[in-house]
Structure formats: structure tokens, C-alpha cells
Amino acid sequence: MKLDVNGQVHDIASEPDTPLLYVLRDELHLNGAKYGCGLGQCGACTVLADGEAIFSCVTPVSALGGRRITTLEGLGTAARPGAVQRAFIEEQAAQCGFCIPGMIVRAEALLRAHPDPTEAQIRTALQPHLCRCGTHMRILKAVRRAAKA
Amino acid sequence: MRPARRDFLRRSGALVVSFALSPAARAQQPGGHDADGLPGSLRVAPFLDSWIRIDAGGAITVCTGKAELGQGIKTALLQVAAEELRVPFERLTIVTADTQATANEGFTAGSTSMQDSGTAIRNAAAQVRELLEAEAARRWNTGVEGVHSDGGFAMGPGGQRAAYGELASGLSLHVQAKPASRFVDPRDYRVVNRPIPRVDIPGKVAGDVAYVHDLRLPGMLHARVVRPPGYGAKLVALDARAVESQPGVVKVVRDGDFVAVVAEREWTAVKAMRALAEMAKWQESTRLPDAASMPRVVLGLKSEDTVIHDKRATVPAGARTFEAAYTRPYQIHGSIGPACAVAHLEEGKLTVWSHTQGVYPDRQAIAELLGMPPAKVRVIHAEGAGCYGHNAADDAAGDAALIASHVPGRPIRVQWMREQEHAWEPFGPAMVAKVRAAMDASGRIVDWDYGVWSNTHSMRPGPAGNLLAGQHAAKAFKPAPPRPLPQPAGGGDRNAIPLYAFPSAHVVHHFIPEMPLRISALRALGAYLNVFAIESFMDELAIAAGADPVEFRLRHLEDARGRDVIQLAASRFGWKPGVRAEGGRGRGFAFARYKNLAAYCAIACEVDVDAESGRARLVRAVAAVDSGQVVNPDGLRNQIEGAILQSASWTLYEAVSFDAARVRSIDWATYPILRFGAVPETVEVHIVDRPGMPFLGSGEAGQGPTGAAIANAVADAVGRRVRDIPLKAARLRSTRG
Numbered sequence: 061m062k063l064d065v066n067g068q069v070h071d072i073a074s075e076p077d078t079p080l081l082y083v084l085r086d087e088l089h090l091n092g093a094k095y096g097c098g099l100g101q102c103g104a105c106t107v108l109a110d111g112e113a114i115f116s117c118v119t120p121v122s123a124l125g126g127r128r129i130t131t132l133e134g135l136g137t138a139a140r141p142g143a144v145q146r147a148f149i150e151e152q153a154a155q156c157g158f159c160i161p162g163m164i165v166r167a168e169a170l171l172r173a174h175p176d177p178t179e180a181q182i183r184t185a186l187q188p189h190l191c192r193c194g195t196h197m198r199i200l201k202a203v204r205r206a207a208k209a
Numbered sequence: 210m211r212p213a214r215r216d217f218l219r220r221s222g223a224l225v226v227s228f229a230l231s232p233a234a235r236a237q238q239p240g241g242h243d244a245d246g247l248p249g250s251l252r253v254a255p256f257l258d259s260w261i262r263i264d265a266g267g268a269i270t271v272c273t274g275k276a277e278l279g280q281g282i283k284t285a286l287l288q289v290a291a292e293e294l295r296v297p298f299e300r301l302t303i304v305t306a307d308t309q310a311t312a313n314e315g316f317t318a319g320s321t322s323m324q325d326s327g328t329a330i331r332n333a334a335a336q337v338r339e340l341l342e343a344e345a346a347r348r349w350n351t352g353v354e355g356v357h358s359d360g361g362f363a364m365g366p367g368g369q370r371a372a373y374g375e376l377a378s379g380l381s382l383h384v385q386a387k388p389a390s391r392f393v394d395p396r397d398y399r400v401v402n403r404p405i406p407r408v409d410i411p412g413k414v415a416g417d418v419a420y421v422h423d424l425r426l427p428g429m430l431h432a433r434v435v436r437p438p439g440y441g442a443k444l445v446a447l448d449a450r451a452v453e454s455q456p457g458v459v460k461v462v463r464d465g466d467f468v469a470v471v472a473e474r475e476w477t478a479v480k481a482m483r484a485l486a487e488m489a490k491w492q493e494s495t496r497l498p499d500a501a502s503m504p505r506v507v508l509g510l511k512s513e514d515t516v517i518h519d520k521r522a523t524v525p526a527g528a529r530t531f532e533a534a535y536t537r538p539y540q541i542h543g544s545i546g547p548a549c550a551v552a553h554l555e556e557g558k559l560t561v562w563s564h565t566q567g568v569y570p571d572r573q574a575i576a577e578l579l580g581m582p583p584a585k586v587r588v589i590h591a592e593g594a595g596c597y598g599h600n601a602a603d604d605a606a607g608d609a610a611l612i613a614s615h616v617p618g619r620p621i622r623v624q625w626m627r628e629q630e631h632a633w634e635p636f637g638p639a640m641v642a643k644v645r646a647a648m649d650a651s652g653r654i655v656d657w658d659y660g661v662w663s664n665t666h667s668m669r670p671g672p673a674g675n676l677l678a679g680q681h682a683a684k685a686f687k688p689a690p691p692r693p694l695p696q697p698a699g700g701g702d703r704n705a706i707p708l709y710a711f712p713s714a715h716v717v718h719h720f721i722p723e724m725p726l727r728i729s730a731l732r733a734l735g736a737y738l739n740v741f742a743i744e745s746f747m748d749e750l751a752i753a754a755g756a757d758p759v760e761f762r763l764r765h766l767e768d769a770r771g772r773d774v775i776q777l778a779a780s781r782f783g784w785k786p787g788v789r790a791e792g793g794r795g796r797g798f799a800f801a802r803y804k805n806l807a808a809y810c811a812i813a814c815e816v817d818v819d820a821e822s823g824r825a826r827l828v829r830a831v832a833a834v835d836s837g838q839v840v841n842p843d844g845l846r847n848q849i850e851g852a853i854l855q856s857a858s859w860t861l862y863e864a865v866s867f868d869a870a871r872v873r874s875i876d877w878a879t880y881p882i883l884r885f886g887a888v889p890e891t892v893e894v895h896i897v898d899r900p901g902m903p904f905l906g907s908g909e910a911g912q913g914p915t916g917a918a919i920a921n922a923v924a925d926a927v928g929r930r931v932r933d934i935p936l937k938a939a940r941l942r943s944t945r946g
Binding site for chain 2: 078086097133156158184
């Protein structure tokens, strides 16, 4: 099958039941989406499908034909970060950083739908995401900062 | 191949040669060298070039045996080196824990990295600068006092100028360190005590190769382990033929009770693991205690008792006595990224990439597991998700190594599944503390009697038997006998000795060797429960004395720096005696000096307890911290904020659940932690500036005070005391009234 990831169409060799996460990481060598639980409980694997945030760890790649996938890498690079990534750097909103890519992708989806979100909207949007280092306050600040950018 | 990955591999590969050939590699043990009196980790690696290297082109490399765990240690150590070398921060690069490239600094644990490695690097950098200045003085035939350094150059009195690289090319930095250094005056600091942005964050937010999970070596295979259903389960039968013949499956490894599958693709390995788990027949053990009565179980286990503090004095007549007991359950580290490792056995040499906290002890365990000489095993630290102590990182490294020994020639990447991480990581141990105090009519504590019951808090490698692969392999290793960790840092008894000036005090550590559940070091070790107990009880006594809890603490505390953080936290919080929090909320206060020898931390907080559900939420926290000379104030704030949020989660929600045979909390639904809906409105961290004072470890300083401050605030809100962690809604509901 063919899969559009970050604006590039790829021929996918993985078996159809393979969760998108493994296709992104192992076949396309994209590191942004992380394996955290494989159960849709932690949000570390979040990517966008046609702009909607989905858990790539529980979504078989075969269900995604024709949808445009955007991963963390599609938002910018370390040298040229996107607006949300830049806000996370400016707020130093990471400790280990493992959960952060999912948070950034979720914030991107939120800000596309609600460019000026309320505090409650930000917290609700991030509810599916877990952080164990306790970086929550900075993550919230970074999303607020990105909204103002 | 992305540039970042090439860089990652090159960096971890090229240094082998330079360091292996360097005599410094042999200087990592103090034996044969008089390392007495050397500060920090210079004691274990006394040569300057173990810490600082300068090539002829002027490139400066800082080496540390500590590992980046997400605490920002790379950035902080670079700041220290840049300051003392007087070079711009951006000019330096850092190499972290690697058994062929860095000093043996043991474990990156216990909030000791700045005290150990930071102190060594600070001294080494200052002494390297002195050597470079002396070399410049020699060349210019001038006195060294006329030479100074800036921007990577030595500068002479007559306007002479020489680059560090050029000076270093005529010098050996393989020089033994002196006990004392000529440091940069803290008033002249340009890099230290500045919020330099972390060097690792841009790559992490962009999806660069940042974690061991992201390593992709040529020819690499993917493995998954089939864990037993519970502790002590024995594999009775496994017919693996159907799985082994599946396309893409390379091998099913069976080594005693250790079962793993190796496949060309990761998803194939996951599916094969599940199929094998279905087919495997295990004989389970049903020896786990009753989770609901853990405190009673803990008190009933055989203990070895040590009096760790004995200052008994006659208690005046007429004093009122009070007593209470406090408990914590087993809790998990709960790394967001399950453990992962890559191992490659080639031509009799094994290389392992691991997010271990200790590359050298991990190497020792792996060498013993495989019967290889340690010199043939190299362990390289590669970052994982935050670990918060000894989690499954070393186990995954052992798994990868054991599997690689069955499939030599190809790199093996193994990653744990979520349910494996939850069920098999070593937990923070269940504990009980009992305290009895006597207070006189004026509200002064005149006697204090405290006991804490706990397992050890370290079952780390070193020994192969401390790895799951070592326990499960056909040639099985027994876990090492557990040992209490010695005072003054302590293990279960960490922070069990009160810092308050009581005229009479007695503290006993009831060390329990038997470990019903697998346990090891979880951030703050016993300090979490001991500070919870001491600071909850201080609150109870303050209430009994009719005193304000902040004033009551100050009344009993002589330590000036302790008093300073208490007063700072109270004033920034707006704490006023007798003033209640608004809206039915409760306010609470707590204080500790971590290990009684590291950072000071005081926390004031406000909680809201929902009247209907009994659910408590931390609404606001204000912390004050003194960690000596601050290297990176933003990094320090990030650590303390993290400690507060993490400890709030432990205190309000978390307990491992299990039945007689199996751990039953195996994911984030069965072991819930803090989510954004319950995150506080504000968290503030205020720093007491201590220019030039020794570094005091801070990474674990907030855990204990947060738990106690929340419990005190909950008691203030609902009018009754909860002494068992977690302060669950059901417990709070049942105490209302």
C-alpha cells in the first residue's frame, strides 16, 4: 500500500495489520512517535491523520490508506523548529522528553482547531497524555506560548 | 541515514580508540595512586585527562561517568567546565557514561551527580586552565601570575595570545589532580548560575535519534521476551515449532525459564511473543502476601534492627505523649518508555547500549551472566525515558545480552511491552514508620522515638542474579543477599533521623531482608516515607500544641539554612498563622534536607478535596530550595517542579496491586497516575542563592516534602488525618465527618 507521511508518498512493505507506529519507526525511520503502552493510554505515539490526532500504536496501517499522516518530524527540525516545537524549547518544557513529541503533535491539532484555546481546552486536549517526569506545568506554558506565537 | 544517527554512532565508536589507548583508562581505580583528599569523583579517576581533553585543533571534550537521565546533567556539567576553563559554552562537547570512554563513577543516582562529577569536572577544568596558563608563561618567559585566560586563549602581560589547542599540543593532561584548585571567583561567573538552555532538548522535540529506542544498527534484529506470568513461575512446556517456522521469525530462544523471540521486523516479534505466551505452560507460584494488609505483613516479617540515632535524655514529668504510624505501598517507577537495549556479540566481544544508571556495574552483571571477561564487554549509556531510579533498564540490557549470545553476529534490539514494565520492574518497597513523641506544656517536643520498617532500597546489578535474565536462565544466578544501605545517606532509613533539635531522640532502622515483591531504588528511597511520617507528625503535634505549623517547625530547628528555606517558602506562599485557605481548601507545609546532607527544600501547598467524591487535588505549590552554588537555575526549577508533580501523583493515586500469584497492576488503567485534568493551577520554585558554596544534590529533594505537605493540607481541609499512602478518595471519604 501507499502512505502519505509528511507530504511524501511511501510504498509500505509492512504487513497490513502492523500498527502505524511500527511502520513509522521501523520502516520510515521516523523517531518522533514513541512506543509507550501500545494501548492508547499514554499518548506518546500520537500523530495526525488528516489533521486529527490519533494513537499510532493502536491504528493498523491498513486503516490509513488515503489519509495524510503528519508526524513530529513534519512540524519542523531541531535547526528550524515549528511554532509548537519552538515554544517547547523556549519554555524548556522537557525533562527526559520521551512523552513530549506526542504532546507537541496533540497541541498542533488543538491549535489548528482552536488558535486561541482556553486553559480548560488545553488541559482537556492533553488529558490523554501522560508525563512521568512531572513537566506538566511547563508543557501547559509551552502550549499557551505557541498559541500566542 | 540521518545525520543525527551518524553522529550518534560516530561519537560512541571513535572514542574507544583514544580512551582505550590512554593510560587514563587504567587510572580509574584509586589503587596504586594516592587519591586521598581529592574532591568529588577525582578520588576514583585522579588524572585530569579522564575529565577534560583538548585536541590540537582546540576542540575540548568533557568526559563524565554520569548519565543523562533527563535531569539536564549534560548541560550542567558543560556549564561547570566552560566556566572554569573560561571558554564559551558552545565550544565544548560532552561524552557520558561508557565503559571504554569515561571514569567509573558508579551509578547516576541519589542526586549525587553534581557533588561527584560536577566537583571533579570543576576541579579538573580549573587545573587544566592553570596548566595551560603555566605553559603559556613558560613559552613567553614570563611569570604565570601575569597570564590570564579568556575565550579559549591564554593571554600574556605584553598582549601575547595563544589558543588552548596550540598550548595543549605541547602538554600532557595525563597529570594527577591536586586536592585544591584556583577557581574562578563566583562574582565573575558568566556561564554558571545562568539558565543556559539544555543541549538535548532541540533534538528531542524534533525527533532526532535521542534514545536507545531510536538506534538502528545495520543488520539489527528485533526481539521480545516472553515473561513468566508471575514471580517464581516455572516453564513446564513450550512447543515453539509453529512460531519458529513463521516467516520473518529468526529464532525462538529458550534458556531455562527465559524465553524470547527474535525476528527481522519488530511487529513480527510482538505477534510471535504473544503466540508463544499463549502456548507456554507455566507452573505458577502463589506466595505473594495479601496486598490489602501490607502494613501488617511488613511489620510481621523478620527484621534486623539497628539503632541509627541514640540521644536519649530524661524526659521531664508531665509531658503529653502522642503516637502514630504511617505507611506506603509498593509503587512503580513507571517510565513512559518501556525499557529497551541493543546488544551485539561479534568476534567474542559484546557491545551493549543501555539506559542503565551504571554502565560499569551493568557490565559486571552481563559479563557474569554470559561467563565473559568484563574486558570483552562494553556498555555504552544511551538515553531512555526517565527512570527515577533503578527500573527495568538493566534487565533489558541483560535480556539483550543473553539473546545476543544465542544469535551472535547480528545486533539485537529488545524492548519491553507496557505490561512487562509494570509487572516486572523492581518496585519502590512498601514501608511502615511508627513514631512516638512527648511534648511539654509549652509545646516543645521533649522526646522522639522513631522506627522504620523496610526492605533494602537497592538490588542493582553488579551481580548477575540481580538481572531477570540471570534469574530465569538455565544457568540461574541467585539475587545477591540484600543489604541495608549505610548511613548517613541510608536506604530505608534515609532521612529517618530528624533534623530538628530534640533534647531526646532515638531512631531504629528495622531492616527486612525478605522481599515478597521485587524491589529496588525508587527516587528518594526511604526518604519519601520518612519525610512523609516526620513532617505529618510534626503537623499533628503542632495542632495538638495549638501552634502554627510553620512556627512550630522553626521552634524546633536550629539549622540556619533550613530555617531560611522554611521562611522563604512560607512568605512566598503568603502563609499566615491562623488564616485558613479559601473555598474549603486546605493548606499544608513540610520541610526536609534531603539525606540530611544534600539540598534543603520546603514546600507550602493548597489542596482541594471534593466533598462528594473525596478526590483530592493539589491546586497550588510553592517551594523554596537551597542547593548550594546553583549551576543552572532553570534546570534546578525543572527538577523541583518535576519532584512536586511526581510526588503528588505517588501520594494521591499510586499503589501496586497483586494477588497471590501475579502482579495485577499492569498498565495505566490498572495503575493510574496524575493526568492533566488534575494538574495544579500554579507551581512556584524559589531558589536561595549560595554563591561559591558546595553543590548539593537536588534531583530528589522535593519528593518527601511534597507528600507530607499534601497530607497536611488534606488534613487541614477535611479535619482528619490520613496516614496511609496513597491518600485515596475512598480513604478521604471515609474520614470525612
